[in-house]
Amino acid sequence: MKGRSLVGFSINNPKTVTAILVLCTLVLASLMVKVKVDTDPENMLNEHEPVRVFHDQMKQEFSLNDYVVLGVVNEQNPDGVFNIETLTRIHELTEFVRDMHNEDDPEKRVVTRNLISPGTVDAIEQAGLGQVRFDWLMKTPPVNNQEVVRIRDLAMNNPLLKGTLVSEDMKAMGIYIPVSQKDFASEVRNRLLEKIEKYDSSKGDKFYITGLPVAEDTFGEEMFVQMAVSAPLAMLAIFLLMLIFFKQIKMIISPMVVAMMSVICTMGLLIGTGNTLHIMSSMIPIFLMPIAVVDSIHILSEFFDSYQRIGDRRKTLEHVMGHLFMPMLYTSLTSAAGFASLALTPIPPVQAFGIFVATGIMLAWLFTIIFIPAYIMMLKEESLAGFGVAKTSSGTMDHKLSKHLKWLGEITYRKAKIILVLTLAAIIVAGYGISQIRVNDNPVKWFHKKHSIRVADRVLNNHFGGTYESYLVLESGVAELDVAGTADWLENELQSMAVEAPGRQVVVKATELLQKEKGATSVDGLLGNLLAAWEQEMDAAADADYDSWGDVVDLLDKARSRTSIFKDPAVLEYVADLQKFLVDSGKVGKSNSIADVVQKVHQELYAGQQEYYRIPDSTGAVAECLISFQNSHKPDDLWHFVTPDYRKANIWIQLRNGDNQDMQAVLDAVEGFMSSNPPPLAITHQWAGLTYLNVVWQDKMVFGMRDAFLSSFVIVFLMMAVLFRSVSWGLLAMVPLSVTIAFIYGVIGFVGKDYDMPVAVLSSLTLGLAVDFAIHFLERSRSTYKKTGSWQAAVGEMFEEPARAITRNVIVVAIGFTPLLAAPLVPYQTVGIFLASIMAISGFATMFILPSLLAVLEPWFFKKIKRQV
């Protein structure tokens, strides 16, 4: 076999092999300097994905930004934030961030124009009899209580500001800092933290910074720190554990070298092929390391156990590699297949992750089979003198291990049926747990509960309408009319005017002219011709008729703007109703729309009286409210809520919780409302916003992962059937991994841990790792059975070397990754717990369930072998 001759080659030419490997590694390592980091979870979706394209379009169309939210909270002062000191600080902080930009890349900046803070929003105020005034809410910090009260009252009486800029309990004020690019968010946060640190905290002001871009950007940053800390720590832990088992530093350096080379080469390939280093791919080293050392541990473990007996390193190696070559090849292929299946998911970073982990696994296999033998051959025979033991001396850890394993082996034979019944029971219980799994994610929750971003998230969402934004975009579905339709529409309008207007003859004349133009070839032509004809009449008209002609000419403009439905009072009422429904349902903290603007302006035009907080009755009146609003410092603020053609409107929805489940509930609520309350005019709706995007990519992820998982399950089974040349043995090999997966996901369901991105990705790791032990165990069982001819006799032998190798592996990998539990990022903790559980459960499942099954079904499974024997 070719592979085996490869092993032979490296046994014969250890130095050449080592030199080649080192060279390859160095070359690939050099590619890593090209690294491009990408921490944007938006890239979980392909950039051409329709929802993402739409999201970007809407951000542009409505000039929307992602916001860093700085919350200033004062619980100590009876007036909350409405005191001179706090407001002065808010002013100072506003000035501080106003023009903030990255020194090296000025494109990364705060979008000054869209900054929301008391100093940058307009207040419409009553300025004495019949007067209104547009003025900055807080142009300069207040110098006396009167000014403080003015600011407070204006803010609290403005529904656009209350719940967004200032909390309803008046204890918190929010500064919404729009960033041009999300990857600037973390820098904004850091610079603010630095500034805030200098403030005297005795006045009771507390500062909190959150918002999805901050969470996402900061996560990216801390993730790379974790990668640099956790991976080496795990490496160290594995090293120490191996030292305990094998005692010889010289020997255990080799698996470390294999792991390092695998990680370096894989990352070099990933970066060298132009892939960005994404949140997912940064986890490659963590995933690769346990897999890379597993094979080496098998070799060392067997070598350790056989060396003293055989006494010659070359012979021992040939013996060990002869045993292990096929199982190692297959365990690597199955693990690789598990990860490669991720290429089937519709999520680009997950695809890259899957493909490169799979590549890394095969590299690790190659390095293991050629480097470990070469390494052992390069050691002097004398230096191996103390390695391994002929018979374990009593009292050592290994002695205890052997004793326990032996006892375990006997139990699996004697109590096989009980074990199997218990397994079945466990699977049924796990099945129920799996049915309880809740699919949910929230990037803010990727931080540990005590992380300042999590704390800020909790505090601010307590005070405000919510720091999670999503955008419900409504679009006019009113159909355009053709020439005949437009002419009919105009005729109808003229007829209905005739009743009310005094200028009867004007309408008659206009209708007459309309009849003449009906043959126009386009709507533009029709309206253009009519404009010329009607304006000519208007210019020549007597003063008494001038007004009527004005009304007639207006019709042309109205005909053009028939689809501009977001000036229509009925439509605005509908929008207001929808918003009220969402807030009343408790799913939405706050929402802002053009309907709020119109109502607020209308109220202020009528001296601020509460009963005028409503949508006026005509389109013209709505337009006048809007043009009044545009007499402010920031007229373009209107275009955050509606497009200038009034065909699209944007409802800015604030959620207090960024869980996908909460967003999903809002999506469902809107669907429900719209289907049971049909809009007055045809309206289509679509969603945008980061909170929404997270739901979309997560959906794709969950279903993509499920499909990938199922397909790799089938592939692994086929591989097993080929390896063992038997369908029944193939099925048998699938048992421990199935039990492991059922158990782990059952527990997730029971304890109520959300099925989120990290958990989803780990399913493929489970598959790949959990099958390994079964392969080793079954392969050895068959060869042992050939020797002994009975399972009872074979069990004894199985629970010697093979069981020890499995146990060592379980302990090394499981404990080796415990440093991850100390990481401040939840996904890392999850990986740590998963790795430990996978190893432990699949190890136990292999050592308990497989021998029990073989014991009970011995005649059936060993029929063929028995015949050969």
Next chain:
Amino acid sequence: MKNFIPSVIGLTVLLWVAIGGAVEAAPAVDEIINRANLAAYYGGDDGRADVVMTITDSQKRTRTKEFVILRKDLKDGGEQNFYVYFKKPSDVRKMVFMVHKHIDRDDDRWMYLAKLDLVKRIAGSDKRTSFVGSNFFYEDVSGRGVEEDLHELVEETAKEYVLKNTPKNPDEVEFASYTVWIDKQTFLPVKAVYFDREGRKYRIVEALETKMIQGFPTVVKSRVQDLLSGGETVSDFNNVKYNLGLKEKIFTERYLRRPPKEVRK
């Protein structure tokens, strides 16, 4: 009158200039600004123009507003009245904006919302807010008070005087200073550039086209560019006429609801 510069050419510049004879040596700063003030805001005793205002945002979306502007001076360089009657878009037709410009106190401003049938006084303290959603400010319509800034002649080119203007009350305005180019021949301000506190220019107002109408040099096309948002507004002035003999009573609250016939043509 000291220290004036018409802050903007904008709408105002529309119009009306009555210049005297040719200029020989560089006049004093005071004189330049006084004459520029007159050239930009006080052409003839009164005037009218049909204005088409095209607002273009950074996404190149445009919208237009059409209105008629009537002006009557009570005193050259002193008090004057403006009456702005909206014709398009149709939903704001008949809306009126009226200003009584004062020199020694805040202007009086009114807004008549026809569909709501509501007359609103607009408090005059902050005049640097948008004029009906365009990039022009209210102050661009009626002119910035001469005494509000300190002026200095910073350059004299072959064709223009260049003046730097610094506000006396910097807290009341969004700019740190602005520079104005004044045509030596006509004394029309042809360009104004605004600088923020970091010294960056963020707003440009300029005359794109001027014409002699009834002997008055007149801006017939002007533009404001907002460099921060990337938006701009262009105003075209058509049918400009001077000395129509507009009556003073037109510029009263009574005429808000019943527009004078002069808004027709």
